[in-house]
Amino acid sequence: MTPQIRPITAQDTYAIRKEILWPNGPDHMIVITEDDLSSTQHLGLFDRDNHIGVISLFTTNDGRMQFRKFAVLNSYQGQGAGSLLLSHIIDLARAQNVTQLWCNARIDAAPFYTRFGFSFRPENFFKSDVEYKIAYLDF
Numbered sequence: 001m002t003p004q005i006r007p008i009t010a011q012d013t014y015a016i017r018k019e020i021l022w023p024n025g026p027d028h029m030i031v032i033t034e035d036d037l038s039s040t041q042h043l044g045l046f047d048r049d050n051h052i053g054v055i056s057l058f059t060t061n062d063g064r065m066q067f068r069k070f071a072v073l074n075s076y077q078g079q080g081a082g083s084l085l086l087s088h089i090i091d092l093a094r095a096q097n098v099t100q101l102w103c104n105a106r107i108d109a110a111p112f113y114t115r116f117g118f119s120f121r122p123e124n125f126f127k128s129d130v131e132y133k134i135a136y137l138d139f
C-alpha cells in the first residue's frame with residue numbers, strides 16, 4: 001500500500017480526529033477555532049478511496065509551523081503511512097521557508113518523532129488525561 005496525500009477540508013478531518021485522538025471527547029479537542037483560518041492547511045491520507053489519516057498545519061507570523069491532530073486509522077498504523085505523511089510535511093515546511101516545525105507530541109508518539117530528528121522540550125504537560133511534550137524540528 002502506498003497511500004496518497006491530498007488536501008482536504010477541516011470538516012473532512014473530524015471523523016478520524018474523533019475516532020483516533022479523542023473517542024470520548026471533549027468536542028473542543030476535535031473542532032478547533034483555528035481550523036477555518038485561511039492560512040490553515042488540512043491534508044488527508046488515502047488508500048485508494050479510503051480516508052485513512054489526517055494532519056492539520058497552522059502557520060504563525062513568527063515563521064513557525066505547528067502540526068496538530070495527526071492521526072492514522074488503527075488498522076493502517078505501523079505500515080509506514082504516518083511516516084509518509086510526516087516526511088511530506090517536513091518537505092512542505094522546508095519549501096515554505098518555515099524556521100521551525102513543531103507539535104504537542106503525545107508521549108506515546110515521541111519515539112516516532114525522534115526518528116525524524118525532532119528534539120523535545122524537557123517539560124511534560126497534560127490535556128485531559130493525555131500526557132504531552134513539545135517536539136520541534138529547526139530548519
Ligand SMILES: CC(C)(COP(=O)(O)OP(=O)(O)OC[C@H]1O[C@@H](n2cnc3c(N)ncnc32)[C@H](O)[C@@H]1OP(=O)(O)O)[C@@H](O)C(=O)NCCC(=O)NCCS
Pocket residue numbers: 020021070071072073076077078079080081082083084103104105106108109111112
Ligand atoms: C503516530 C501515528 C500518526 C504514526 O502513524 P503510523 O502510520 O502508525 O506510522 P508508521 O507506520 O510510519 O510508523 C509507526 C511505527 O510503525 C513502524 N513502521 C514503519 N513503517 C513500517 C512498515 N512498512 N511496516 C511495519 N512497520 C512499520 C515504525 O517503525 C514505527 O514503529 P514504532 O512502534 O517503533 O513507533 C499513528 O500511529 C497514530 O495515529 N497514532 C495514534 C494517534 C497519535 O498518537 N497521533 C500523534 C499525536 S502527537
